[in-house]
Amino acid sequence: MADFETPELKEYPVIPHLQEGVMAHSRPFVAKEEFQEQLGFPGELVDNWEQVALDKMKELTGKYRGFQVFLDSCVKCGACTDKCHYYLGTSDPKNMPVARQDLLRKVYRRNFTFAGKYFPKLVGAVDLTKEVLDDWYSYFHQCSQCRRCSVFCPYGIDTAEISMAAREIMDCVGVGQKYCNEIIGKVYKIGNNLGLPQPALLDTLEGLEEEVEEDTAVKVRFPLDEKGADILVVTPSADFFAEPHVDGLIGYAKVFHEAGISWTLSSHASEAANFGMFIGSYENMRKVSLRIREAALDLGVKRIVMGECGHAWRVAYSFLNTLAGPFDFLDPKYPVPQHILEFTHDLIQRDALTLDKSANDDMVLTYHDSCNVARASRMGSRPGGQFTIPRDVIRASCNHFFDMPQDTIHEATYCCGGGGGLLTDDLMELRVKGALPRMEALKQVVEEHGVTHMNRHGYFSRRHGKERSDVSPLRRG
Amino acid sequence: MGSIEANGKNYETDEEGYLADLNTWDKDVAEVMAKLDDCELTDNHWEVINFLREYYEEYQIAPAVRVLTKAIGKKLGKDKGNSKYLYELFPYGPAKQACKYAGLPKPTGCV
Numbered sequence: 001m002a003d004f005e006t007p008e009l010k011e012y013p014v015i016p017h018l019q020e021g022v023m024a025h026s027r028p029f030v031a032k033e034e035f036q037e038q039l040g041f042p043g044e045l046v047d048n049w050e051q052v053a054l055d056k057m058k059e060l061t062g063k064y065r066g067f068q069v070f071l072d073s074c075v076k077c078g079a080c081t082d083k084c085h086y087y088l089g090t091s092d093p094k095n096m097p098v099a100r101q102d103l104l105r106k107v108y109r110r111n112f113t114f115a116g117k118y119f120p121k122l123v124g125a126v127d128l129t130k131e132v133l134d135d136w137y138s139y140f141h142q143c144s145q146c147r148r149c150s151v152f153c154p155y156g157i158d159t160a161e162i163s164m165a166a167r168e169i170m171d172c173v174g175v176g177q178k179y180c181n182e183i184i185g186k187v188y189k190i191g192n193n194l195g196l197p198q199p200a201l202l203d204t205l206e207g208l209e210e211e212v213e214e215d216t217a218v219k220v221r222f223p224l225d226e227k228g229a230d231i232l233v234v235t236p237s238a239d240f241f242a243e244p245h246v247d248g249l250i251g252y253a254k255v256f257h258e259a260g261i262s263w264t265l266s267s268h269a270s271e272a273a274n275f276g277m278f279i280g281s282y283e284n285m286r287k288v289s290l291r292i293r294e295a296a297l298d299l300g301v302k303r304i305v306m307g308e309c310g311h312a313w314r315v316a317y318s319f320l321n322t323l324a325g326p327f328d329f330l331d332p333k334y335p336v337p338q339h340i341l342e343f344t345h346d347l348i349q350r351d352a353l354t355l356d357k358s359a360n361d362d363m364v365l366t367y368h369d370s371c372n373v374a375r376a377s378r379m380g381s382r383p384g385g386q387f388t389i390p391r392d393v394i395r396a397s398c399n400h401f402f403d404m405p406q407d408t409i410h411e412a413t414y415c416c417g418g419g420g421g422l423l424t425d426d427l428m429e430l431r432v433k434g435a436l437p438r439m440e441a442l443k444q445v446v447e448e449h450g451v452t453h454m455n456r457h458g459y460f461s462r463r464h465g466k467e468r469s470d471v472s473p474l475r476r477g
Numbered sequence: 478m479g480s481i482e483a484n485g486k487n488y489e490t491d492e493e494g495y496l497a498d499l500n501t502w503d504k505d506v507a508e509v510m511a512k513l514d515d516c517e518l519t520d521n522h523w524e525v526i527n528f529l530r531e532y533y534e535e536y537q538i539a540p541a542v543r544v545l546t547k548a549i550g551k552k553l554g555k556d557k558g559n560s561k562y563l564y565e566l567f568p569y570g571p572a573k574q575a576c577k578y579a580g581l582p583k584p585t586g587c588v
Contacts, residue, residue, distance in 0.1 A: 029492050178492075179585075182585060183585050183586060186585060192586070193585060193586030193587065194538070194584055194585060194586040194588070195537075195538055195585065196538050196541075197537055197538060199535075199536055200536040200537070200538045200540075200541075203536065203544065204540075204541045204543070204544055207541075207543060207544050207547055208543065211543070211547070236586075236587055237586055238586055238587040238588050240541055241541045241542065241572075241584065241586070241588055242541070242542055242572065242587075242588040243542045243543065245587075245588075246541065246542070246543050273586070273587060309587070418587065423587055425493065425573075426492070426493070
């Protein structure tokens with residue numbers, strides 16, 4: 001592994017002393033021309049990039065009211081300074097949310113405010129230079145857009161919005177991030193982030209059918225592109241590909257089987273994740289979202305259910321109707337879309353699933369609230385449903401559950417490192433260091449309660465003929 | 478962009494050492510890649526690498542981890558058809574490390 005120091009897990013969280021510039025070297029790979037152009041961005045840094053960037057900033061402040069308010073309203077109170085996992089894990093002061101925002105705010109002030117135009121030194125306003133752009137590239141890729149800081153900001157300033165705008169500006173001048181942009185291109189070409197073509201999906205799903213039947217002697221189906229099914233399920237493509245993600249997908253299939261409701265996956269919309277949000281690009285977010293609409297229309301389904309993925313749920317819950325609606329062709333009795341956990345929770349409430357909790361007695365569980373589910377969306381019909389529904393489902397399927405400390409769950413949940421378009425090996429140092437607060441919280445419940453598994457969401461997978469909740473290590477954001 | 482040398486021949490790679498062009502792959506470059514990771518390729522490694530290449534040829538993508546474990550289990554016995562065995566062979570993760578030696582592109586996405 002790479003040559004950096006893994007932060008020590010302490011007994012109590014400690015706010016670190018500042019180490020200026022200690023993460024200035026952290027930069028993800030820059031997207032090549034081909035990855036930029038398939039998203040409609042210039043292939044390399046354009047000649048008049050300063051002007052293009054400022055024009056874009058102006059356009060975004062006009063388009064997104066919140067963005068302008070966030071740039072104008074910070075009073076430097078410092079409430080956010082110790083709330084970011086990347087600051088706590090790296091000690092770099094530019095990873096304090098206020099400092100991260102200021103990287104962009106100081107250029108905004110210089111060009112768009114009276115004080116910054118005439119008295120720049122007094123208000124910390126600076127010109128946009130190549131050094132500033134480099135800092136943007138480095139530090140706006142050290143924000144996982146988790147929004148934890150916004151919970152503690154008395155003005156509700158959301159650093160995620162500023163990071164997204166900064167990335168959009170950088171894409172528009174030709175400096176995009178390889179990880180996100182290559183992946184979005186794959187969705188356009190093939191239908192999902194991994195680039196799994198339809199025959200590979202089919203082969204994988206057939207294998208899962210065989211496996212579940214061998215394990216349980218029950219023929220549970222994993223339908224793909226089946227017209228006339230009631231429900232279209234859209235889930236992250238990692239669920240087809242990776243371990244232990246696939247246990248989630250197996251669980252969904254079993255829940256649908258038990259519920260006796262017809263469902264299908266789609267090869268056209270074989271991706272719930274929407275990296276268009278990470279790069280702050282409305283157009284790309286919309287293009288990815290429209291695939292769900294197209295698949296729903298083509299397959300003639302009545303409902304849409306989303307598989308587990310934090311930011312996918314934010315896009316689905318908060319933006320899908322705006323991006324790809326109206327969904328007046330779906331059954332109005334159900335929410336559009338519905339989360340797999342809402343769906344499962346409803347079945348449990350109606351006693352439509354038989355669960356044997358004792359089959360999970362070998363596990364002691366805790367639950368990680370996904371940032372985007374906790375702070376950027378909701379679930380079910382009651383306030384706070386995004387906190388209670390997953391826990392209800394876990395409690396219904398296992399006897400041993402303990403929450404992590406109060407200031408690390410619910411709306412104060414810490415990032416798992418999976419979100420914000422940073423889940424890439426070229427940012428491994430950042431990922432390891434940024435995991436510190438979440439790992440410390442986990443360590444506490446492991447030591448106090450003997451927790452063996454951290455559940456990101458309630459999964460079901462039946463083994464040895466019994467229902468059990470399967471859990472997976474923390475991955476997603 | 479980088480490159481890797483094996484047997485006097487140059488192979489173009491991406492930033493992370495994966496082959497830029499799948500068609501330039503041969504056994505020599507796989508051996509050299511493994512050596513750089515302090516890994517000695519045994520017959521067991523080759524079973525996996527060969528399966529990955531066959532699968533990629535048919536489906537234009539690496540097999541899902543579950544598909545791979547199942548196939549290896551069928552070929553080498555049930556005790557080897559699990560991720561634990563694959564992680565022993567490829568400690569940096571079967572999907573990434575084995576794909577690299579097989580000349581396949583790195584899997585992208587939330588994996």
